[in-house]
Amino acid sequence: MLETTCTFHQLIVDRLTTADLPDLKKQCFVFPTKRGGLFFQRALLQKHGQHDFMLPTIFSIEEFVQHMTGRHITDELTLLFVLYEMYSARDKSLAFDTFYAWGKIILKDYDEIDRYLADAKQIYDSLQNIKEIDHVFGYNDEFREIIARYRTLTEKQEKTKLLTEFLEIWKQVGLVYGPYKEKLLKQEKAYGGMLYRSLAELLTQDHFEHPFAHYHFCGFNALSKSEEVIFDALVKGKRATLYWDIDQHVLDDPKEEAGDFIREYRAKWPNAIFFDADSLKISKTINVHGVPQNMAQGVLAAERALDYLNQGAEPEETAIVLADEKMLIPLLYLMPMSEHKLNVTMGYPMRSTVVFDFVMSYLDLWSKVTERDGESIFHVYDLRPFLSNAYTSVFFPAVYQSMNELFKSEHRSRVQLSELKEWLNVQALSALFDIKQDWGGIYQAINTYLTSVFYHFKEKEEHPADREFIYFFLKSLNQLNDYLGHHPDLSLKLVKKIIQEHFRSIKIPFEGEPVEGIQVMGFLETRTLDFKNVIVVSANEGKLPAARKTNSYIPFGLRKVFGLPTFEEQDAIYAYHFKRLLQRAEHIDLIYDHTSMGDSKGEESRFILQLKRQLQHLSQVAWQEKTYESHYNPNQLDATITIPKTEKVMQLMGKYVEGNAGNKFLSPTSLTNYITCPLKFYLKNVAGFYEQDEIDEDMDARHIGLVVHKVLENLYQRLNEEVTEADITHFQKRVKKVLNEVMMAQRIIQPNQKLTGRDLVTEQIMEQMIQKVLQNDKKDTPFIIRGIEADDYEHHFQIPYAGKVRLGGSIDRMDEKDGVMRIIDYKTGKAEFLTTKNPTDEEFIDKHFEDPKYKSGFQGLVYALLVSNTLNNPLKVGITSMRNLSQGTKWLKDGANLDQALLSEFESRLEVLVREIYDPEIPFTQTADEERCKYCKFAGLCQRSNDSAF
């Protein structure tokens, strides 16, 4: 290991001689952490490995206390449930999910009260009977002042709402403490503090049968009161040795909060063993790195670690310490592990796993199910996260796509349970829905499903990590179910919240040989360990030390009075661990985020300031500060797209030419696409790229257009007969019915399903729109309908290189009034009209070819042209915009008949346009006007800004 200095564990082992070995089996070594014990064991075997002997008992303090008391610490969740039972007995309306979070705080308060041997009764009575306290105890001035302050608070005549609440909660917490502990005892359950307190009590009594001959307490720092009593009793009984690990200078300098505790212990146990690393004398390099954000910190940490290895350091001597746990996964991705072993003493967060997501979406689904006529109905919106989860598709790979197709083709926004079962026709999947809809049923289903997923993966020898995740998930879920199973009254929504809370902090441990490879660990894992090279990540204020929390129901002042720890102690503990970690290190890198983005404030840790002040000027310390910025690639992207009319392209365009396969027309819409943007025309109308719709959860604009068209078509079925006012009155009465029929036919409504939610409003809007059209028509009666959705008109242009290009389209409505043939286009959206007063034909036509804004007019004119070949009537073109119904149908040229001259002028302009489209020399290019890209689905491709996010 370290050549120059010994590690803490080696120093302990050095005190053992060969002669001591046989006695070890009866001895017990206690460390703050399990990991400390492992390192101790390793040091022991390294030193005495040539002998045969039985190892001593090696405990973490937690294991020690449990062993000594013969009792076990109950898991937090169970403790919380018991606490909740007590609280909810007092307050029936209390929900577990809200209780969960603050129950944890109460639990922690109780735990601390016991660990610090505080008199709970006093604490909680103190506010009530504050006067007595004052003379019963001989407090010092500071404490007296605190108590006086509390007295003023409680004695206030007029209490504010806040104060009343505060006092009330306080009272509750105090009242429950005693009975809660009693209840736990009865059930043989315990939280940690209870065991500490009871061990402290046991050891101060005379008879205690000691299971070990001698105790060694190694590397502790801040002791709780009960630990202090335990140590003291054992030391006094000459049964224990204490080992402290601290720099003398830290101990001697009262400014150093890192020495606050041990300074006291030095006075209390003068015979304890002190290892003084004397670190000011060790030559060190300290690098402080200011780095932008998190990922870059990971990169740098990996880089530094590898540097050390390349310079010959042993991987075991190198530690990457993460002050912020979320850095783990990024670091692992940034560390080229194929070359180096890594030992990670942290875990993968459960809530980041897909299995967790799966269960959440499944629960969400059930908690949102609605009942109608005895059928359970799911909203497609809620089904989607479930269906798209990777775990759902384990046995049915295309489940999302195929369901999506189905929903779309049926315009589904809701699905019945029975249908779903039928569709998810894979046993494992349908079993998820064939259940009793309560927690019991759901739990069973999850269990069964995940189990089969597990075996499925196992069989194929795939996804070891996922298997692990499933195992851990189910393990925790079982635990939870122990409680949930007994409370069938909990709603699913609540269950979901509990699960969410419960899994919030669960980690799936990584495992490896603990003392092999580069060591990656959380900050608190470093306790008692020494490394030659230490790289600290997230050395930011707020993370190192961890942010100050005020999570306690015992206010700060009273905590002081009753000897409970406060954030000040917390900071001192961090300071100790930090300073200790650096004691024997020779190369230290402190990396912090210098930006104020995300959860960072860009502030370096106070410890960096402290170190700097203390070490920077020492000659044996090489102090360096460095800031970094991110790599920047100034290359600009050229997103110009031009489609030259290659042979292939011309061939694609052949579909609009008479005699070619495909039998297609250039529609007015496609022509306006070209006017808007030639590239858009190409992609959409030539290459035919088609964007799949998302599942329509609700009827949207497209539906409205479709339905309104269809209903009107339906109403005006009778061609070539005069439509009278009475007819329309009759139509108006039928609107509702026809609307319903159309929606059925279009599968917008399913048989025996009603519209819900937003659709209810949309339905009314459609009805209203149709009524308005009819109302307008009524004023216009009589007229004769000549065509509805008429698509039998064509127009041809003979184009060089291409042939006879066909134009055509379907005309929403043609009617005849007073001998004039009127072509009417329905538009769902807004339609813009040329506003120029009395434009010349040329101006009029120009505008329509130049500005896509007038595309409705353009399209109308194309229709007129199509019709004019066959019909001799005077023509008018009108547009009925559903957005401008109060104005009725708007007529091009202010309602004047379109004369032949205009139409032929239009025709020749159109021919020019079509020629251009087919001109091999003119490529399809992007429009220069970015405004036109606003709603274009190719905006991502063209790198144009768009309303959508891509």
Added chain:
Amino acid sequence: MALTIYKSSAGSGKTFTLVKEYLRLVLLNPQDFSRILAITFTNKATEEMKHRILEALLQLGQGEKSDYLALLATDLPQFNEQKIRAQAEKAYDLIIHNYSRFEVVTIDSFFSKVLKSFARELNLPLTYEVEMNTKMALKASIEELYRDIESHPEIKQWLTKFSFHQLEEDKSWNVDKNIQQLGENLFKELFEKGLEGDSLAMNDLYELLNQLKKQKANYENTFIRLGRKALSLIDQHEVALADFSGGAMRSVANTFQKWTQKNFELTNTFVSTTRGEKSWYAQKSPKKDAIQGVLDAGLLDTAQEALAFYESNEPEYLDAKALLKNMYGYGLLEHLHGELKKYRDKHNVMLISDTNSILRKVLNQADAPIIFEKIGSHYKHLMIDEFQDTSDFQWQNLLPLVENSLAEGNEVLIVGDVKQSIYRFRGGNLNLLLRQIQEDLAVYYTPETERILADNYRSLQQIVDFNNKLFEKLPSAMAQHESVMDATFFEQAYKGHTQTIKKGEGGYVSVGFYENEEYQENIVRDLVVAMKANKDLDYVYSDMLILVNQKKHVLPITQGLLEADIPFVSDESLKLKSNLPVQFVLLLLRYLDRNADEVLVLELIVQFQRLQANSLLQAAYTDKNSRMTLKDAGFPAAFIDKQHELKQQALFDLVCELLLIFQLEEEADLYLQQFLDIVLEQSQKGKNSIASFLEWWESEGSDKNVSIASNDGAVQILTIHKSKGLEAPLVFIPFADWSIQPSGNSEFWTTQLPERFKKLRFYPLTFSKNALINSSFEDAFYQESAENAMDTLNKTYVAFTRPKHKLFVFSKAFDQNTSKSIQHLLRPIVEQMGGKEVAHSDHVSFTFGEDHPKPTETDVEDNEMEVKDKEMEKNSVLKVYPKVSFLNQLHIRNDSNRFFMLQETSQAKAIILGNQIHDVLSGVVIQEDVPMVLQQRIQSGEMSKLTAQKVQERIHRLFEQPEMLQWFSGGYEVFNERILWHEGSKHKPDRLMFKDKEAVVIDYKKDKEDEAHKLQVQRYMRALKALGYTNIRGYLIYVEHAMLKEVNYA
């Protein structure tokens, strides 16, 4: 000097003053640092202040030169320099060793700390996150509003009516946008405050709505009726409208026709004519008699009737119209508010706006002590920075602390500049600094309370001079504006704006007013010229800052800069989504999430090829039947074949895996890096699925910008709002022609409702002079417009005070008719300021001072910076890219072999029972331990109660063996799974038992006997021998069959 209010100005060393005051307090008593609460507005300001305090203390303490020394010596006459330095050192050490007590904090973080500490008392969730994304919350809430309507018929009805109303008005039937727009207000504190008290029930609101509609219709119909009547009279008398006074275009009688066309205006001519002040016809008109005839036949009566009706009904009509405009949306707000609450609960979030409003409801003047107890800090002194940006709620929440402090005789120090208050839209209320504070703290006000910081440390002489002169006149000019009534407001705000030059001689200001329609192009042209010219005067591009009023002005500028090859950074170019690798990853995510449609595949392929610098577009040359697949396009098999596996990864992992597969390392830079950081942050917040991330991205992520540490060599383009607090040697303001009042459809809310509408409490009105003058909302309108004008004035102030050396303003020359924009006020003032006037072909310019090369910096501050830069090694560059797919490399604990234990199937049971018995026995020393160990296994979730029972039965059977009973009865010294060290390796027998020199070793086995088991026990026995035991026995216990086998020592 308990209460001090510093009124600062741009560049007046506000932070310097605050720091100095802070130093004064801690030098006086170093321990006091823990009892000062210093409040700033932004994280950046907090950082800067902390940094400056620490640096100053350190410099003082270490005996170095410090700008503060002299000032502090004056402030602390009782201390000599040595004492000051000693105190500073002491304070420094105290602070760095008790850093949690060093409370320089943002106002938001401070109050959110207070709120969190009262979470229980206020019945708030404890672990909530603060959600900044109000847009997403609002959208989700609107969705919920709709989803619920079956059970709320009144909402359904309301929504339907709303849509109908929109249809009537020829607006989109889709009312979401409308609701969303109004809904934004739910996050504003004004709304919270305005809508306190009982709300109007939907039915009542509906009634009111109908009543207003009726009123409006009645008014309009009256005019239509009267108009028609008039027209028919005119018609009957064979007179034409054009025959009346005014002729065809301006006929006084046209008014009648307009009414029938739903234009209900009464022209001035009409009114005066009707009143008889003017004649209905020209005296020479040939139709004179005929017109007189019509008038007598009833036209005059009709006109008078109309006028009388108008005079008595117009205000109410205007009221009705104004109210109707927003009533539908308004009616939904309350419900939306409810949905938002549900959203908060469901997602366990607090919206960013919640803190202040919740606290306001509970905090009370008397509560300062209890706050102190809860957060564990007892503040004596308070310092508040940027007070002009404080909102009403924030001030009300601060007030208890401020009063507590003052009452105890401690110091409260407030700094602010009314002139730089430009965040009204975020709730900042400059009236607090302007007047309110004086009212609220009247008891503590003394003649010394208010102090003015009049020095300017930022800008050179010409700049300061120019602004001194400009802002002498501009406020009163603004006050003259047609929509402003109250001039004192402006004068008060700009009182004491004049600054003393501290920075030195020099500086240059140029203001140009551009004629004609192409003024924008011309401005950009001259902007580029000016920048290039300064490049030749030793300035670098990063010295230059371009300020724009609105984002939409950025585009023409960047186009100009591109053409001129001037490097720039703007918000838009810094958008994460503008980066190709980021786009590509997003596309991949989208593809994985939804499986692709053709457009997405095409985009994926094209972007993929672009990433490989391959701009062939083969993928586009395909038709339906011959589409290029990802495979054809050369996508790696690792992606194509492993999509399912990829989707099985958590979001962050997934993104890293994608990057590993596609190897974009070459193209990766800070955009991708910050994207990864964002993914990390979001997955930390629980967005672990692709879908939830993409949803977030669409609503918020796509707006995210990268931030670059230094804009090396690039011009920066910023909006004025974002430039607050910044400075640059050269500042260019193209398009200084912003309008004074907001345009078109902006809304404002008012509580100034006439009595009969009081129940509406707080109501959104559309800001429009025409619609509101003469209505009951006239006062509200004027108040709002004064505030708007102040915003504009302050915006101008902020923009013009950014430069250190030179200011270039480009404005529009105004056309005479309107006075709506700032240049109308600027020009006359600038013209009179005595600059050099030069007329150019398309503009006229006024310049002040002589243009000059970049001065070498002499002042301390800048020098210090440079020195520090040199001290630090030149910034290194980090490149971020994932290196390895870690899950495949790292061992996860192989606990899943114990998966069986979780199962209840019969097959599983048989296999696992043995394991479980073994597991339980390893925790048992004496027989009595068994139940406890079992209990513990149940609690840890490893065993069901049922299994535990089975295990217990088996163990029971084991104890039927007499040897077992003896071993487990406590007569032995027992070591379960203790390690023996023998011949350099570890041995770990399941159970060791010693009695004197006697040793028994036991190993538990599941089922089948095996020779290897025997050998293993024999090894243990040898090890025991080596440890000195003589009487050694070894056993194998087959737990499944409850069988015991002795092993011979070999």
